[in-house]
Amino acid sequence: MSRWWTEAVAALGDVVPLPLATLLLLLVALLVALGWYFFPAWVPRRLPRLPRLRLPRFRFPRLPRWRLPRLRRLPRRRRRPRTTAEAPTVPAPRAGAPEQPAAAHASLADRLAAEGRYAESVRERLRDMIRELVVGRVVEHRPGMTVAELTAAAARVRPRVHPPLHAAGTIFSDLWYAQRPATPEHDRRMRELATDLHRELSGDPEDGERR
Structure with a gap:
C-alpha cells in the first residue's frame, strides 16, 4: 500500500506541472515571510464602519413635578456678649489734686x-x-x-x-x-x-x- 502523499502528489502532477507547483509554493512562502516580517504595518488600523441601525425611540410621557412648599428660615438670634461683672473699686483721689484731710x-x-x-x-x-x-x-x-x-x-x-x-x-x-x-x-x-x-x-x- 503506497503512502497517501505519494498519491496526492501524483494527482496534483496530473493537474499542475510539478515545477509550476514548486514555484507557487515558494511564492506563497515568500509572501507569508514578508507579511510576518512587516506585521502589523500592513494591517489597517480602523475597520470600515458599519451603517448604524437607528431604532425608533420611545419617550415616556412627562409626569407633573410635585414641589414641596419652601419653609421660611427663622431669623437667628444674635447672642449677646457676656459681660463679666466688674468688681467695684475704691474711688481714687482726683487726678492732680494734693492729699486732703x-x-x-x-x-x-x-x-x-x-x-x-x-x-x-x-x-x-x-x-x-x-x-x-x-x-x-x-x-x-x-x-x-x-x-x-x-x-x-x-x-x-x-x-x-x-x-x-x-x-x-x-x-x-x-x-x-x-x-x-x-x-x-x-x-x-x-x-x-x-x-x-x-x-x-x-x-x-x-x-x-x-x-
Whole structure:
C-alpha cells in the first residue's frame, strides 16, 4: 500500500506541472515571510464602519413635578456678649489734686448734696471714710483696691468697722456700677454710716467732733 502523499502528489502532477507547483509554493512562502516580517504595518488600523441601525425611540410621557412648599428660615438670634461683672473699686483721689484731710471730702460731699448731685456726694463721702481709715492707720490704701478688699482689710484690724463700711460700699456700688439713680435717701444714709465709722474709730460712745 503506497503512502497517501505519494498519491496526492501524483494527482496534483496530473493537474499542475510539478515545477509550476514548486514555484507557487515558494511564492506563497515568500509572501507569508514578508507579511510576518512587516506585521502589523500592513494591517489597517480602523475597520470600515458599519451603517448604524437607528431604532425608533420611545419617550415616556412627562409626569407633573410635585414641589414641596419652601419653609421660611427663622431669623437667628444674635447672642449677646457676656459681660463679666466688674468688681467695684475704691474711688481714687482726683487726678492732680494734693492729699486732703477727711474733713475736706466731707465738706465737698455736703456741697454736692446741696446741689442735688447725690451720686457724686456718695463718692466723696466714701473717700472721706477711706481717708479717715488711712489716717487712723487701719488700712493702707493701694490703687486698684476693691471695696470688698478694703472692707476685709479694715475688719481684720478693727472688726467693728465692718458693718458701716460694708453698707457704704454697697451703696457706692449700686450707684456707680449698677447705674441706679441716686436719691437724697442715699446721701442721708451715707451721712449716718460716716458718723458710725467715726464713732468706732474714735472710740467715743457718742458722736464727737472729727480730729
